[in-house]
Amino acid sequence: MRLSRWGGAAGLLLLLTAVGLARGDRPARYGPVPESPAATDGLSGAGGTAPVPDRLRTTTLREEAGAWAELLRVSALFTVPGDALAGAAAIGRRPDRGTALAVGASLCLYEAGMALNDWADREEDAVDRPHRPIPSGRVAPGAALAAAGALTAAGLALAARAGRPSCAVASALAATVWSYDLYLKHTEAGPAAMATARSLDLLLGATATARAAATATASAAARAPAARNAPAAPSVRAALPAAALLGAHTYAVTLVSRHEAQGGSTTAPLGALAATLALGAAVASERRRPGRAAGAPARLLLTAFAGAYLRTAAPPHLHAALNPSPPLTQRAVGGGIRAMIPLQAGLAARAGAPVTALVLMGLVPLARTFARKVSPT
Template identity: 65%
Template sequence: MGVPVPRGAGPRLLAWAELLRLPALFTVPGDALAGAAAAGGRTGPRTLLAVGCSLCLYEAGMALNDWADRAEDAEERPHRPLPSGRVRPTAALVAAGALTTAGLALAARAGHRALTVAVPLAATVWAYDLVLKRTPAGPAAMAAARGLDLLLGAVASGGRLRSALPSAAALGAHTLAVTAVSRGETRGGSPVAPLAALAVTGSLTWALTRGPAPAPGTRGAADVVRGALTAAYAGTAARPLLHAALNPSPPLTQRAVVGGIRAMIPLQAALAARSGALASALLTAALAPAARRSAKKVSVT
């Protein structure tokens, strides 16, 4: 006999899933795994704590984003949970605060070094949503948040922070490009941002083919995995960006943004594979099918 679901619970849960953009959560764990791999750290319980922190802070940002955009969404996206009345603005703000607190608590459990990265990460998330989003510094702030998230996994796993900086820069560059494109989601725009994002995708694709030599005995497998993941990243990101560059209309721009978000997973996996962490790379890549399935029910943007 199943557990009875209160009347109205289904629509309320769906509204919160839309508010928090749950399918995008699948793009988060790979940050910590790629960071641990790049830093030479050991993936373990503290890495999982870093993943939990990342998930909480990411969802805090999603709730805060809609709270800050509620007036704009009332005009451009009236179907969103807040302007449609399915979620109260106060509830979204409280959720953002509670998720931030939970994330920082998890970071504290992961150790002092993890907390020293998580605090500026949380501050960047709140600054972006409340102040920086509509300024020229917006894309850079979002890129900084993703880079810090990768570094969180690096230090929580006991790795060398400096060794993880190139991977953090790569993830940040992709994030900056996608965020710049996202500014034309509702109104459309010029082809400049999609073309710039295409150039970034090409540069990162080239960089992913370079990297530390795999450990003896694993070179063949590592090269195959890294090549496949790099191709998956390039294919996922580049095609919709090209379409948006040729026709920067709102629908094609939104598809380019969705493609850029989905491309986070193969990018993280390829970064882990480049560092020789094949298990982390394959685990991260395995999140992609689940992300695609869930995105059919709830939009990631």
């Protein structure tokens, strides 16, 4: 399947970047084990240099992989494919080759933003979050910056394979990500920039899917004259409402995340709670299509997705509003990130793609499991 092929290529690039670049500037504690006279005499028998045990070498590689997994927030990756899939559903199309390319591009650009975020915040994190990979010395700053650049290039290359319109949307998305991490994060425009990035990610899926559909229609018309009366290619404008809803959720979560290090804000989680309730109501309302009556199964499915979204995001926001401590604020941010999956599923179901919605909901337990091992914030 093309999706797995592109996903594998992105994963290989990420692995090569993480292992190869990190070795170029590895902290001293990852180097050879300091020798002691006892160790030298006992292991070499002649005063020579003792080899590094295989067990220690394996542990070191595992620690490096864990540091990069933490830097790249791999547990949050499960919230990314739903953007492109919800975008395809919003224009009334099934996932196709263009959707797969958009998913691959989104994954690369998202991870680029994670690496760049920690590189840009390395001095601040040294004070507020010294346990993070860069300030703790587990990942070199230069390696993180190089990974951000390589992943950005990979994302744009995948988007270009989906056509010029998709490449243009991906370029705007990449520019938004880099602008946010380097300049806008600590300004009033920060939450709006993050919301724009998520909205563009959904529109990237819609654009790539629409382009692939148009290409397929043109090819069919060239082969069979009777196919010339086929429906016109879908318009990306149909995805704008879904992009706005996803952007609104992102805006609210980003406002809360600005206080996750120090805490102390009740306004941000209260605002996020109000936004969550409003978005849940919007997801639960079925979008009526001309000539199509609302059915009980569709309403039941939308209600289930809206309930999953509210259950994931609302309680942590409420707890952070009642007690705005850093741990509860961070938990609210994590809940808001994971809630993107049921929100994307609800948007897909609302657009008439229940199968896509159910597939997306299958990512929820995976995201929850990985979040216990690697924090998404």
